[in-house]
Amino acid sequence: MKKSGILGYPLGHSISPYFQNAAFINLGIEATYEAWPVDPVQLPKRIQALREPDVMGANVTIPYKELVIPLLDKIDDWALKIGSVNTIVNQSGILVGYNTDATGFLRAISEYGNYEPSGKDVLLIGAGGAARAAAHAFMESKVNTLWIANRTYDRAKRLADEFLENGKVKPIGLDDPEFRKSASSVSLIVNSTSLGMKHTLDSHIDPLEGFSIENSTLINDMVYNPLDTPMLINAKNRGVRTLSGLPMLVLQGAASFELWTSKQAPVDVMFSSARKALIAQSD
Numbered sequence: 250m251k252k253s254g255i256l257g258y259p260l261g262h263s264i265s266p267y268f269q270n271a272a273f274i275n276l277g278i279e280a281t282y283e284a285w286p287v288d289p290v291q292l293p294k295r296i297q298a299l300r301e302p303d304v305m306g307a308n309v310t311i312p313y314k315e316l317v318i319p320l321l322d323k324i325d326d327w328a329l330k331i332g333s334v335n336t337i338v339n340q341s342g343i344l345v346g347y348n349t350d351a352t353g354f355l356r357a358i359s360e361y362g363n364y365e366p367s368g369k370d371v372l373l374i375g376a377g378g379a380a381r382a383a384a385h386a387f388m389e390s391k392v393n394t395l396w397i398a399n400r401t402y403d404r405a406k407r408l409a410d411e412f413l414e415n416g417k418v419k420p421i422g423l424d425d426p427e428f429r430k431s432a433s434s435v436s437l438i439v440n441s442t443s444l445g446m447k448h449t450l451d452s453h454i455d456p457l458e459g460f461s462i463e464n465s466t467l468i469n470d471m472v473y474n475p476l477d478t479p480m481l482i483n484a485k486n487r488g489v490r491t492l493s494g495l496p497m498l499v500l501q502g503a504a505s506f507e508l509w510t511s512k513q514a515p516v517d518v519m520f521s522s523a524r525k526a527l528i529a530q531s532d
């Protein structure tokens with residue numbers, strides 16, 4: 250039996266084991282996907298153990314996406330550019346790091362949001378790890394203008410400064426009047442902060458509360474638990490198009506699955522399993 254799993258600390262209620270195991274079963278692959286909570290002191294030893302022949306690889310989540318980089322043998326170009334690894338593949342004892350968050354994000358907004366960012370003006374709320382993946386995905390897709398609105402302005406500025414075409418990337422603070430203005434002029438708004446996330450103090454917050462937004466604008470929340478965050482509920486009530494964080498989660502996982510198995514991931518099976526797991530957790 251081959252093994253894979255998710256490395257993080259703490260791991261909370263990760264739903265990745267549900268949909269990854271459902272995919273293995275669906276394709277008749279003899280493998281398991283486990284939750285691997287690892288405390289920071291044990292990280293180097295845990296990474297070393299991924300070289301064992303029965304291990305296919307691992308996903309990596311908070312707080313290790315950057316910290317694992319020096320512990321790996323090779324880093325794929327996308328992961329190097331973004332500066333974070335969410336997937337490790339064990340290639341006969343050689344550990345290779347990838348980032349499937351950016352590709353999963355692009356595929357989610359395209360296939361499930363019917364949105365192509367090329368030439369468009371977009372607003373990204375947040376400047377943390379998930380925002381870095383999205384910002385690189387947007388710039389790679391040649392957006393016209395990328396607004397990055399973050400509570401800590403300096404972090405948004407640092408992210409904007411990573412891009413050579415930084416005239417196209419506009420960092421702003423959440424208190425800046427430009428935040429409200431940009432929200433009413435862009436065709437896509439993505440929340441990549443933890444605002445609205447279940448089991449947090451900010452679970453009730455909609456970062457776009459009281460904003461005026463065109464009905465044709467797509468509003469995407471990277472938060473996937475709950476499926477309907479306050480931001481998405483309010484947008485739907487105003488007749489604005491929405492996309493939850495679940496497609497990105499499942500599609501980044503599907504891309505990891507394909508790197509480990511070299512087989513096409515059964516995305517529909519993964520979706521329905523992920524939905525069931527979220528619904529079961531909400532009971």
Ligand code: NAP
Binds near residue numbers: 311443472473494498
């Ligand atoms: P992170 O690196 O810790 O970044 C957190 C971001 O949230 C920062 O921009 C932070 O602003 C902002 N923030 C936190 N509390 C806030 C508050 N009270 N008011 C305003 N802004 C606040 O985390 P991450 O890895 O980027 O993850 C962010 C979210 O994306 C999480 O909810 C995660 O579950 C979700 N995510 C989803 C997927 C998916 O596949 N759907 C993938 C990755 C992440 P400051 O810089 O000011 O602290």
